Amino acid sequence: KTLVLKISGKFVSPYDTPLVEGYAKTLEALRRKYKLAVVVGGGSVARKYIELAPPSKGLKDLIGIEVSRLNALLLSMHTPSAKKVIPKSASEVLELWDGEDILIVGGLQPGQSTNAVALVVAELVGADLVVNATTVDAVYDKPPSQPGAKRIEKIKARELQRLLESFDWKNEPGRYELMDSIALQIAERSKIPIAVIYGGEPERIPSIVEEEAWGTLILP
């Protein structure tokens, strides 16, 4: 099986909760069972740069992309079986992917988040599943901070898109909350499920994947 693991930038980036060593071990463990590609987000450092960049959304995205690539490079340096080059385009992803080494990717192009990158990479490498290790343990029917929010066990990508639109959901640099619409659209067109799990305890991820103990499963 081929897996794409998307790791929230918050777990890799300085000034958040960097769990780089823990993730490096987890990647090595997953690699024993799966062909593995990894996509890393930008975390708070990207948000800070986005705040300081000029108002152009394209420019803000570009600087966010650079930060996610830096996070990806840091993780690759700690991961013995990972390629030490971070691909900058879809064709470089294809060029570097051999199904043997772990391929770690950051951002690719403006207009999307690294969640979309995870789905693009999943299409390119023919992944069976995207596992999204994020700062919440699951998708909820309203913002989890609100009283009475219920965990959603399974949801169709299209339904989730509608649900997110009913929240204050913005396709803006640094603010692609949880998922962006591009990610959900690609999941749907290529029938790739996305499993949402809590990423703050990387050592638990191999058994979560083994047991399919997802927080939420987003079905295409």
Ligand code: U5P
């Ligand atoms: N970003 C892009 N394109 C990508 C990946 C990331 O423009 O392919 C930018 C967005 O502004 C995003 C930021 O909010 O980098 C950091 O990525 P993320 O942590 O939000 O996924």
